[in-house]
Amino acid sequence: MVLADLGRRIRNAIGKLGQATIINEEELDAMLKEVCTALIESDVHIRLVAQLKNNVKKEMNFDDMIGGVNKRRLIQKTVFQELLKLLDPGVSQFVPQKGKPNVIMFVGLQGSGKTTTCTKMAYYYQKKGWKTCLICADTFRAGAFDQLKQNATKARIPFYGSYSEMDPVVIAAEGVEKFKKDNFEIIIVDTSGRHKQEASLFEEMLQVSNAVNPNNVVFVMDASIGQACEAQARAFGETVDVGSVIITKLDSHAKGGGALSAVAVTKSPVIFIGTGEHIDDFEVFKPKSFVQKLLGMGDIAGLVDM
Amino acid sequence: WFSAFKGLVGNKKLTADDMAPVLEKMKENLILKNVAAEPADQICQSVAKKLDGKVISTFSRVNSEVKEAVRESLTQLLTPRRRVDILRDVAHAKSEDRPYVIVFCGVNGVGKSTNLAKITFWLNENGHKVLIAAGDTFRAGAVEQLRTHTKHLNALHPNSVQLYEQGYGKDAAELAKAAIAIAQERKIDVVLVDTAGRMQDNEPLMRALSKLIRMNKPDLTLFVGEALVGNEAVDQLVRFNQALADHTSPGEKPLLIDGMVLTKFDTIDDKVGAAISMTYITGQPIVFVGCGQTYKDLRNLNVSAVVNAILK
Ligand SMILES: Nc1nc2c(ncn2[C@@H]2O[C@H](COP(=O)(O)OP(=O)(O)OP(=O)(O)O)[C@@H](O)[C@H]2O)c(=O)[nH]1
Ligand SMILES: Nc1nc2c(ncn2[C@@H]2O[C@H](COP(=O)(O)OP(=O)(O)OP(=O)(O)O)[C@@H](O)[C@H]2O)c(=O)[nH]1
Ligand SMILES: [Mg+2]
Ligand SMILES: [Mg+2]
Numbered sequence: 012m013v014l015a016d017l018g019r020r021i022r023n024a025i026g027k028l029g030q031a032t033i034i035n036e037e038e039l040d041a042m043l044k045e046v047c048t049a050l051i052e053s054d055v056h057i058r059l060v061a062q063l064k065n066n067v068k069k070e071m072n073f074d075d076m077i078g079g080v081n082k083r084r085l086i087q088k089t090v091f092q093e094l095l096k097l098l099d100p101g102v103s104q105f106v107p108q109k110g111k112p113n114v115i116m117f118v119g120l121q122g123s124g125k126t127t128t129c130t131k132m133a134y135y136y137q138k139k140g141w142k143t144c145l146i147c148a149d150t151f152r153a154g155a156f157d158q159l160k161q162n163a164t165k166a167r168i169p170f171y172g173s174y175s176e177m178d179p180v181v182i183a184a185e186g187v188e189k190f191k192k193d194n195f196e197i198i199i200v201d202t203s204g205r206h207k208q209e210a211s212l213f214e215e216m217l218q219v220s221n222a223v224n225p226n227n228v229v230f231v232m233d234a235s236i237g238q239a240c241e242a243q244a245r246a247f248g249e250t251v252d253v254g255s256v257i258i259t260k261l262d263s264h265a266k267g268g269g270a271l272s273a274v275a276v277t278k279s280p281v282i283f284i285g286t287g288e289h290i291d292d293f294e295v296f297k298p299k300s301f302v303q304k305l306l307g308m309g310d311i312a313g314l315v316d317m
Numbered sequence: 318w319f320s321a322f323k324g325l326v327g328n329k330k331l332t333a334d335d336m337a338p339v340l341e342k343m344k345e346n347l348i349l350k351n352v353a354a355e356p357a358d359q360i361c362q363s364v365a366k367k368l369d370g371k372v373i374s375t376f377s378r379v380n381s382e383v384k385e386a387v388r389e390s391l392t393q394l395l396t397p398r399r400r401v402d403i404l405r406d407v408a409h410a411k412s413e414d415r416p417y418v419i420v421f422c423g424v425n426g427v428g429k430s431t432n433l434a435k436i437t438f439w440l441n442e443n444g445h446k447v448l449i450a451a452g453d454t455f456r457a458g459a460v461e462q463l464r465t466h467t468k469h470l471n472a473l474h475p476n477s478v479q480l481y482e483q484g485y486g487k488d489a490a491e492l493a494k495a496a497i498a499i500a501q502e503r504k505i506d507v508v509l510v511d512t513a514g515r516m517q518d519n520e521p522l523m524r525a526l527s528k529l530i531r532m533n534k535p536d537l538t539l540f541v542g543e544a545l546v547g548n549e550a551v552d553q554l555v556r557f558n559q560a561l562a563d564h565t566s567p568g569e570k571p572l573l574i575d576g577m578v579l580t581k582f583d584t585i586d587d588k589v590g591a592a593i594s595m596t597y598i599t600g601q602p603i604v605f606v607g608c609g610q611t612y613k614d615l616r617n618l619n620v621s622a623v624v625n626a627i628l629k
Contacts, residue, residue: 052354054547057345120545121581121610122426151610153434153465158458165457206584233426237547238351239585260425263516264556265549288425288456 053268121204124259147172352590397602425514
């Protein structure tokens with residue numbers, strides 16, 4: 012399972028606490044160290060790891076603790092809540108509305124999987140009976156329109172794009188206008204890959220966003236990303252109104268922790284994950300039940316109000 | 318982070334205990350710079366071993382001792398034991414009346430096709446004609462992507478690039494073989510074989526890649542990896558090499574990864590650690606660094622700049 016290795020290691024670390032007869036600060040530190048190592052080796056941003064550690068320690072002030080408190084349960088609960096924070100920013104996620112145009116714009120770094128994921132999402136909603144379409148607003152990458160066109164054709168999803176128009180803002184605006192007129196419900200706009208270091212690319216993203224006025228902006232992250240994720244995700248989030256995250260390529264060995272930094276800094280939940288190159292390698296993601304599973308909630312059930 | 322060294326006392330032999338907190342800080346810094354955990358740990362251990370028992374006289378010596386030891390070990394890691402000189406080897410192949418063949422491989426979306434196009438441009442600049450083999454017969458748009466590049470590249474150096482393609486769904490190993498035969502026939506200097514991106518633990522796809530390499534015996538197999546990659550770099554390279562080694566017939570010399578292309582170097586600021594992770598695993602050189610999306614955005618690795626960024 013996705014992120015499973017991370018879950019196993021954290022579970023083990025917490026489990027060790029259960030075996031200790033008395034829990035003192037030393038015990039807690041040892042456990043936290045193991046949890047943090049597991050997080051770091053899964054590429055969670057090192058600052059977020061430090062934050063988690065501090066928060067747990069702050070919560071577990073041994074000096075202030077009244078006697079009789081069940082430290083073990085308290086520690087488990089605190090660690091769980093901090094982990095949940097990594098995966099679930101606690102904001103309600105975007106829900107598309109039936110019978111209305113829902114414009115969803117995809118953004119992200121080069122090669123993260125936007126174009127592939129656009130089709131997956133369109134296909135997902137189409138299967139559920141929504142009127143769905145795709146727009147290719149990537150005029151930069153060689154073969155980008157062909158890629159989207161071939162994907163869309165195979166999945167029988169209506170699409171819009173151009174071989175001659177070079178301005179992605181124009182294409183995006185025209186496409187959205189056309190599909191709105193035709194009463195489409197899920198209108199997905201694919202954009203070029205970009206990175207914060209190239210200001211003109213970010214400016215272009217902002218212009219596309221202003222032109223189509225999206226109901227949701229999806230930030231697509233590759234599961235294998237390391238420590239650079241945080242700064243990139245932050246920059247994307249500060250430029251456009253990111254509302255959701257999708258983590259792709261979770262079919263690899265990658266533990267996906269780096270991509271989780273995107274959740275923390277954009278305050279946006281992971282809504283889907285990509286688990287392969289094929290159109291149905293796509294799963295709905297539910298952070299809470301995921302963390303539950305991750306931590307083997309059999310042991311911890313009842314600790315947290317879900 | 319060098320302020321951490323203040324904890325060390327001067328005028329004594331350095332012991333493991335003295336160094337532990339310092340090395341811990343050092344490891345944290347390496348990880349912050351996106352070095353994978355395993356190599357970060359190994360580098361620190363080797364520095365610890367090197368400095369163990371060393372007599373340190375003054376406080377300032379400690380700082381420089383440690384810093385130098387890290388610098389030395391990073392520099393050594395990044396400095397190739399064996400230089401890959403493609404232009405020399407292309408000339409050599411030419412003297413043998415055969416095309417020089419490079420295969421590009423790696424996981425999905427890292428920049429194989431784009432950097433293949435950049436390398437084509439570089440070869441064109443150096444007067445070589447290139448045949449691109451469209452060996453990604455799977456991903457939507459992969460063939461059209463290379464067709465577009467071929468068109469653009471020919472506009473820059475007329476008649477310098479040809480594309481060999483069979484559309485989608487074909488066997489990449491056979492396709493590459495046919496491409497090499499055509500290059501031989503048409504006296505084209507270099508064949509660059511693009512391949513589909515694949516996850517390192519996808520058995521059938523990894524087997525198909527080793528088949529391609531075994532069948533065509535390229536002069537150079539380049540692993541393309543992005544500078545954005547974190548701990549996953551380790552598993553990618555270990556498994557790509559493992560797959561290539563596993564499928565070697567007995568008695569044959571295994572054809573493994575000969576070098577790396579480190580892409581998207583323009584997207585990571587000072588988090589340059591992937592360069593360390595990749596060379597640490599393979600012991601092979603980073604032959605090119607991709608630092609942008611245009612044909613000119615191809616560089617050699619600047620070892621001291623990378624080391625400085627990490628130690629900053
Ligand atoms: N194994 C695997 N591969 C994926 C997944 N999602 C996307 N890919 C692959 O990743 C590569 C890049 O995907 P694209 O959809 O082209 O990425 P992009 O973000 O649109 O790229 P640019 O438009 O160039 O920025 C392709 O080879 C896809 O097939 C996934 O979940 N698993
Ligand atoms: N910023 C930046 N982007 C790059 C670099 N190299 C490639 N890219 C971009 O990364 C994205 C993916 O590049 P591709 O060449 O299609 O990657 P690939 O490895 O061939 O992908 P698949 O064939 O789908 O596995 C494209 O948007 C490229 O423009 C680089 O050095 N810097
Ligand atoms: Mg795309
Ligand atoms: Mg490619």
